[in-house]
């Protein structure tokens with residue numbers, strides 16, 4: 001199987017061009033290639049497929065083989081891939097996802113993609129749609145008990161579910177490996193959840209760490225950064241333009257309240273192209 005390893009501020013996936021390749025069992029291939037010792041090493045697998053409604057389709061799989069409807073860092077890389085590998089020859093690109101069609105703009109520097117801006121669409125705040133079990137219509141600064149400790153969560157879906165937690169200390173201090181799975185699998189999150197732990201630095205800057213559903217701690221999460229910006233604004237902590245500092249770098253998020261659209265801007269990077277022989281059982 002031919003593939004390209006790409007990363008968006010350290011959130012790395014194995015990308016397969018399904019205009020040319022066939023992947024019969026994507027969940028099993030995701031688990032195999034993601035392994036950092038026995039596979040290629042990644043946070044998951046992204047298939048780039050033809051689309052009848054857009055320039056291409058993004059199908060994303062987490063490290064554990066589960067599917068994510070949206071992937072913010074992944075979709076920037078898909079747009080760069082589509083441009084670099086000749087699927088499109090334009091800088092405004094439409095990508096179909098399980099969370100709808102997303103529109104992206106590539107900025108070129110010396111003919112190369114330097115930055116990608118994504119219209120991520122409207123954030124979903126209704127608890128039932130995220131989904132989060134709650135007695136209220138929206139989950140904003142609501143108490144959640146995890147392992148005997150009380151946290152306060154704000155729920156946002158960017159096509160995939162997020163619980164955002166604000167801390168009055170740096171998330172560096174957290175033992176995420178220990179507590180992450182208890183958030184991900186908490187009974188109030190029927191589809192599991194991505195959890196962001198955030199420290200507000202000033203009215204336009206926050207720092208965060210993320211525990212991703214299906215992949216564990218990653219260096220960055222694009223949809224997570226958007227959810228964090230939306231939650232920071234809803235809780236009155238920041239203005240509408242927010243720089244989100246993640247372990248792998250920064251993303252610029254803008255929530256246009258008038259249009260109710262979230263925009264994310266950040267880099268997309270190719271690491272290397274390769275070819276791997278898959279075990280017979282999953283080939």
Ligand SMILES: N[C@@H](CCC[C@H](N)C(=O)O)C(=O)O
Pocket residue numbers: 011062067068069070071072073074160161194212213214215218220221222223224
């Ligand atoms: N890293 C991604 C999100 C990937 C999907 C997520 N783990 C889920 O299952 O919803 C991003 O950059 O948004």
